[in-house]
Amino acid sequence: MRRVQIASILGIVAVVALVIASCTPTASTRFTVSLENVSTAPAQATELLDVTPRILVDGQDITSPLSPAVWVVHTGANPLFTSGQAASDALEALAEDGDPSLLVPALQTAAGVKSVGAVNTPEGSSAAGPIGPGGRYQFSFNAVAGDRLSVATMFVQSNDLFYAPGANGIQLFGESGPVLGDVTSQLQLWDAGTEVNQRPGVGEDQAPRQAGPNTGAAEGGTVRLVNDAYTYPDTADQIELSVLSAGAS
Ligand SMILES: [Ca+2]
Numbered sequence: 464m465r466r467v468q469i470a471s472i473l474g475i476v477a478v479v480a481l482v483i484a485s486c487t488p489t490a491s492t493r494f495t496v497s498l499e500n501v502s503t504a505p506a507q508a509t510e511l512l513d514v515t516p517r518i519l520v521d522g523q524d525i526t527s528p529l530s531p532a533v534w535v536v537h538t539g540a541n542p543l544f545t546s547g548q549a550a551s552d553a554l555e556a557l558a559e560d561g562d563p564s565l566l567v568p569a570l571q572t573a574a575g576v577k578s579v580g581a582v583n584t585p586e587g588s589s590a591a592g593p594i595g596p597g598g599r600y601q602f603s604f605n606a607v608a609g610d611r612l613s614v615a616t617m618f619v620q621s622n623d624l625f626y627a628p629g630a631n632g633i634q635l636f637g638e639s640g641p642v643l644g645d646v647t648s649q650l651q652l653w654d655a656g657t658e659v660n661q662r663p664g665v666g667e668d669q670a671p672r673q674a675g676p677n678t679g680a681a682e683g684g685t686v687r688l689v690n691d692a693y694t695y696p697d698t699a700d701q702i703e704l705s706v707l708s709a710g711a712s
């Protein structure tokens with residue numbers, strides 16, 4: 464009797480396993496993702512920067528662009544950085560100057576990386592550049608079950624801050640298939656630890672005021688969630704990352 468029961472249980476388990484296997488997407492899926500600057504104009508203007516629209520950063524009414532972004536499809540941990548460790552020179556270039564060009568080749572040879580790219584031309588524009596409030600980048604890639612997405616874009620008018628997910632990246636597949644919709648909640652504002660923070664929107668060593676790339680006091684720190692004397696907008700008030708579509712490639 465006991466043997467029959469065990470056999471019966473195993474039979475059920477085997478059937479369940481088959482069902483799961485048949486539902487698990489093994490073919491490549493084509494994802495299209497939107498990265499939008501959703502900052503909006505607050506009620507009060509300021510004399511600091513007479514441009515619109517704006518967002519409140521540290522109580523000041525400033526524009527808050529986002530830089531060209533790097534995206535990477537990977538297995539395992541987010542290959543852009545490790546919290547608590549020093550940033551790579553390539554990440555420093557993105558975080559301080561909004562320059563993604565070093566990260567792409569650096570990531571191509573990193574462990575667990577499936578594909579990588581940069582997006583620098585806003586939708587509706589023919590010229591490369593950052594996205595101001597209301598601006599949007601869009602990019603596409605192929606992925607298979609188990610793959611994750613990590614993205615990084617500079618929070619401009621800072622010394623070395625950037626939005627990215629944490630160590631896990633963004634899971635592209637759930638139990639029922641590809642993930643769709645808003646995944647912004649998985650992004651956080653990080654400090655690269657490479658340049659000493661000045662007041663956002665004011666510091667003379669911040670883009671776009673700095674004299675040139677890689678200008679500013681060296682920090683010699685590690686990558687960590689921003690935690691300084693200033694206040695920053697809620698992530699969801701600044702950036703929106705959404706999976707627009709995911710289908711057969
Ligand atoms: Ca810093």
Ligand SMILES: [Ca+2]
Pocket residue numbers: 559622658668669670673676677678679
């Ligand atoms: Ca700088």
